[in-house]
Amino acid sequence: MLAFLERTGKNTLSVIESMGRSHIFLLNLLLGIPSIIPRPRLLTKQIYMVGVLSLSIIVVSGTFVGAVFALQLFYELQKYGAEQSLGVINAISLVRELGPVVAGLLFAGRACSALSAEIGLMKATEQLSSLEMMAIDPVKRVLAPRFMAGFISLPILALTFSMCGILGGHVVGVELLGVDVGAFWSQMQVKVNFVDDVVNGIIKSMVFAFVVSWIALYQGYDCVPTSEGVSRATTKTVVYSSLWILALDFILTALMYGEI
Numbered sequence: 001m002l003a004f005l006e007r008t009g010k011n012t013l014s015v016i017e018s019m020g021r022s023h024i025f026l027l028n029l030l031l032g033i034p035s036i037i038p039r040p041r042l043l044t045k046q047i048y049m050v051g052v053l054s055l056s057i058i059v060v061s062g063t064f065v066g067a068v069f070a071l072q073l074f075y076e077l078q079k080y081g082a083e084q085s086l087g088v089i090n091a092i093s094l095v096r097e098l099g100p101v102v103a104g105l106l107f108a109g110r111a112c113s114a115l116s117a118e119i120g121l122m123k124a125t126e127q128l129s130s131l132e133m134m135a136i137d138p139v140k141r142v143l144a145p146r147f148m149a150g151f152i153s154l155p156i157l158a159l160t161f162s163m164c165g166i167l168g169g170h171v172v173g174v175e176l177l178g179v180d181v182g183a184f185w186s187q188m189q190v191k192v193n194f195v196d197d198v199v200n201g202i203i204k205s206m207v208f209a210f211v212v213s214w215i216a217l218y219q220g221y222d223c224v225p226t227s228e229g230v231s232r233a234t235t236k237t238v239v240y241s242s243l244w245i246l247a248l249d250f251i252l253t254a255l256m257y258g259e260i
Contacts, residue, residue: 018222021218021222022214022218022222025214025217025218025221025222026214026218028139029139029143029144029147029214029217032137032139032140032143032144033144033147033148035137035140035141035144036140036144036145036148039145042141042145043145043148043149045145046145046146046148046149047149047152047153049111049114049149050107050111050114050115050146050149050150050153051111051149051152051153051154051156051157053111054106054107054110054111054153054157055157055160057106057110058103058106058107058157058160058161058164059160059161059164061102061106061161062099062102062103062160062161062162062163062164062165062168063164063165063167063168064168065094065098065102065161065165065168066090066094066164066165066166066167066168066169066172067165067168067169067171067172069090069093069094069098069165069169070086070090070168070169070170070172070173070177071172071177073086073089073090074086074172074173074177074179077089083177083179084179084180084183084184084187085187086169086173086179086184087166087169087170087173087179087183087184087185087187087188088187088188088190088191088192090165090166090169090173091162091166091169091188091192091197092191092192092197094161094162094165094166094169095162095192095197095198095201096197096200096201096253097201097249097253098161098162098165099158099159099161099162099165099201099205100158100201100202100204100205100208100249101204101208101245101246101249102161103154103157103158103160103161103205104154104158104205104208104209104212104241104245105242105245106157106161107150107153107154107157107208107209107212108212108216108237108238108241108242108245109238109242111150111153111216112150112212112213112215112216112237112238112241113216113234113237113238115146115150115213115216115217115220115237116216116217116219116220116223116230116233116234116236116237117220117230117233117234118220119142119143119146119216119217119220119221120219120220120221120223120225120229120230120233120234121230122142122220123220123221123223123225124225124226124227124229124230126225128142128221143217143221146213146217147213147214147217149213150209150212150213150216151206151209151210151213152209153209154205154206154208154209154212154213155202155205155206155209157205158201158202158204158205158208159201159202159205162201166188170184170185196256196257200252200256200257203252203256204248204249204252207248207252208244208245208248208249211241211244211245211248212241212244212245215237215240215241215244216237216241219233219234219236219237219240220233220237
């Protein structure tokens with residue numbers, strides 16, 4: 001019994017200590033953001049690495065998700081004679097939920113895992129320590145540009161995902177299943193609200209971007225500087241990021257569209 005209580009206490013203290021380190025790390029990240037202004041090339045390079053290189057998987061996934069969703073939705077709406085509402089339902093589902101969430105999960109799997117592994121390897125090979133020996137703050141020079149790149153890239157990728165999904169739904173609904181093209185687009189224009197739907201979806205993706213970029217950089221920076229430690233950090237990044245995206249999606253949806 002005493003051994004169980006001892007283990008529980010140690011694990012609890014370890015979790016609290018890790019939370020404290022992560023929030024101090026976040027504070028240092030935020031304080032290091034102004035240092036990016038005189039060095040815009042650091043930011044643009046990282047936007048290319050985490051954003052542009054993630055574009056292909058976002059475009060392909062968004063197109064197929066929208067196409068499959070429209071295909072499934074059409075046969076259900078057809079039972080009630082409401083297949084002309086396919087466009088608006090497809091669009092609202094994408095810009096509110098599927099776009100931010102699925103793009104965030106793909107971003108966590110592709111870009112955040114790479115960020116965590118990169119920072120972990122830099123720590124394992126003592127590159128970060130070398131920067132400190134040269135009086136260069138690695139948080140300002142290495143971590144802050146990557147954090148801002150993730151924060152900027154994910155909302156744009158989420159919008160791209162939603163647009164590709166809508167186009168995929170158009171191809172399936174209009175070109176293959178015969179939904180009237182005028183009804184598909186006109187109902188979407190009338191019933192999709194810019195603030196309630198589009199802006200709220202962008203806010204979700206910004207929150208996801210902030211959290212997953214923080215998790216990825218912290219896991220890489222705090223990992224044990226060995227190959228096994230880097231591997232664990234990369235795995236934790238994907239798992240924690242995915243769980244936080246799903247949890248935050250529920251909270252944000254309840255706040256935006258519910259009565260909480």
